[in-house]
Amino acid sequence: MKQLPFVYHKKILVLGLAKSGTVAAELLHDLGAFVTVNDSKPFEQNENAQYLLTKGLTVICGSHPEDLLDEGFNLIVKNPGIPYTNSVVAEAIKRGIPVWTEVELAYRISDAPMIGITGSNGKTTTTTLIYEMLNHASKQPLIAGNIGTVASGVAEKATADNTIVMELSSFQLMGTEQLKPKISVLMNLYEAHLDYHKDYQEYTDAKFNITKMQDENDWFVYNAEQQLVQDYADKSQAQKVPFYVSKKTANGISADDQFVYWNGEQLFERSIIALRGKHNLENVLAATAVAILSDCSLESIKFVLQTFQGVRHRTQFVLESDGRKFYNDSKATNTLATKSALEGFSEPVVWIAGGVDRGHSFDQLIPYLPNVRALVHYGETAERLQKFGEENHIPFVKRVSNLEEATRLAVEVSEKGDIILLSPACASWDQYESFEIRGDEFIKVVESLTNN
Known part of the structure; x- marks a missing residue:
């Protein structure tokens, strides 16, 4: 230290x-x-x-x-x-x-280089993927920050042989002055936390702090398919590594329907990736880029991508039973996160939703409803969700009292080949203290139902 x-x-x-x-x-x-x-x-x-x-x-x-x-x-x-x-x-x-904020303190005392990850969505999954890739490649990573481990406590014990992989929120980044990760990642930018930040500009400027102090000796990995992110990348002094999820490109990391490419050269087939959905492809590309820049072997990268089933409560695969696959996406406390979850499945979905009514519109979910064959819902938003489901012609829409009833009914109305997805699009506080407790309850009920 x-x-x-x-x-x-x-x-x-x-x-x-x-x-x-x-x-x-x-x-x-x-x-x-x-x-x-x-x-x-x-x-x-x-x-x-x-x-x-x-x-x-x-x-x-x-x-x-x-x-x-x-x-x-x-x-x-x-x-x-x-x-x-x-x-x-x-x-x-x-x-x-x-x-x-204490992440600035962590940076100033750390003997270990840092990899910093931020963005509106995907931070935790990307952070975890990077950690797993570095760990499998014997790079002695440590994980810290907004993911749940206090950064300064980790930095206090870190040595020059370690690398600290740190998830960083806008709240944390606003309180930084000299923070300078060796590699920084900006996943995406969407409107969020405007009850904390005075406006969207302040929020996005806070995110930019992850690369603001970087120089030509550092690396900045970023989502080049969002213009606002690209605008911020143009201001960064670091070496830039863009990622693209929808086309092959000659620079950075990119993907088409079949392959992932590094600087235009084929890297591996997309079919090896265990995580589902376009949003998870963003996470995979960003994490893979960081792993390559950290000198991880391709074998280590591919092993993690083939075996990693997701972060707990974030489109987490729970189990498969009688031809049905269960996914826990309790972390989806807003419609943007639920949109990413629904977008990730081509199979029929039995969707479990509901919770605290934050006043968010559900309309951005409409393009992803054709695969939803049933909506089972509960909580403060029940009336709005009932109306939303009926107006958009979801074949089966039913209100119940709580998550356990919702899960049981979802199983009853499902068929073989269906995805049973908890993705609430709402906060948990009407019935649970946190989204983690809500997700754990879902897993417990699913395990009980499938064991019986």
């Missing part, structure tokens, strides 16, 4: 705890900083704050005091989920105090 002389004996505020804030606070304390942590959760209910107090850090809990910044902090490291409209953050920026 690199030392950071500029934080030694400096006053640093860690704003918001959870996992990332707690790890960052303890790390900064170990680097010799005078650390104050501030979290809105009351101290009596805040195990992270209680732990940090025993380590000798200053702890302020229960609110964000208006005079907090009068302590004269040199730096703020904030939880990515805290918006820039927060009064403490806004005042810090006004005073010229740097505001980081």
Whole structure:
């Protein structure tokens, strides 16, 4: 781990705890900083704050005091989920105090090179594919970031022999200054998180931070079939590797109906790829490009592509029973993600949907409904989904009370050769605390039904 002389004996505020804030606070304390942590959760209910107090850090809990910044902090490291409209953050920026997220801290202390992946969709699958390819090629990768492992904690233990493969959200990227991955990936850009960002421009600019500091010694892998992504790529100083999912090209990585190509040369047949769908082809091309740039063997790349069945809760193949294949896409909390799932199947689909009504229109799903032979739905969006299914002439549309009933009915109305797909197009919070719990419930019910 690199030392950071500029934080030694400096006053640093860690704003918001959870996992990332707690790890960052303890790390900064170990680097010799005078650390104050501030979290809105009351101290009596805040195990992270209680732990940090025993380590000798200053702890302020229960609110964000208006005079907090009068302590004269040199730096703020904030939880990515805290918006820039927060009064403490806004005042810090006004005073010229740097505001980081902990991924910036991770970059600055890391002895290991980094591969950074961002985009509106596909980040987690691409990150996992890259990790698996590097791991199979014995490159000693570590995985971190928005995928669930605190980046600074991983960077603290990484050596020069490792490579950190890091999923990065727009929330995390907004709080970076010098972050400079050796290889960066921008999957795609769609409207998202506009409840956090002041507008779409701010959101996309945050994504561009993944390559903003790169130079000619670095690599930028990007989706050349989206004009906005191409516009950002034109601004990057890194060596550029475009990917194309719909045509063979002479540069970068590309695919047609039969093959995947590297700089126009045939690499492997598409038929070896276990993951389904155009959106997953984007993920495969980006990950393969990164693996090639990381000197992974073609054998390692092909092995992963032949065996990788998907990230949990993201169009995850669950099992096949009596001629039916079950897929868990609980991570699809909006219509854009469900569109990608429906687009990936040519077989008849029995679609399970529903949950929290976020007000999203379902209309962008209409082109992908011809293969949907049944829609079983539940939750807050039930009335809207019933109307949507009937208006678009899905042959069978039925409302039920919960996911277990929906899964049972989906099996009953399915036929051999069908895909039974949980892709809610809605958040989970009306009946489940998270999409992970919802997806695990689906898998449990499917296993119970098929065992019986």
